[in-house]
Amino acid sequence: MAMDPLSSIRFPNPVEPLDTVSLSPEAGKKAEASFGNLFEQAVARVEQAHQDGQQKIGSLLRGEEQELHEVVLATQRADLSFDYFLQVRNKFVQAYQEIMRMQM
Numbered sequence: 627m628a629m630d631p632l633s634s635i636r637f638p639n640p641v642e643p644l645d646t647v648s649l650s651p652e653a654g655k656k657a658e659a660s661f662g663n664l665f666e667q668a669v670a671r672v673e674q675a676h677q678d679g680q681q682k683i684g685s686l687l688r689g690e691e692q693e694l695h696e697v698v699l700a701t702q703r704a705d706l707s708f709d710y711f712l713q714v715r716n717k718f719v720q721a722y723q724e725i726m727r728m729q730m
Contacts, residue, residue: 672704672711679704 679701686692 668711668714672707675700675704675707 679697682692682697682700686694686697
């Protein structure tokens, strides 16, 4: 039974259900901390995928026993994870800009 190689890519769902959101100041600090942690984890995953791809490319170029399809899949994982991360970042920037344009 073959496993889909792209199924190993996991991205966390940053959206909490609305019934768990609290309006207390402590909850705001918790949300900031969890967003910071989420961001750090996302950056670490993207960097790990990039390093994995570079490692596999290097071992292929050194002539070590390396399957070509594994190298291609690793580089594609790195590319897809970076593209996904970039799109999420762009959405956050757009949302921030929209909030800053709001008149109070």
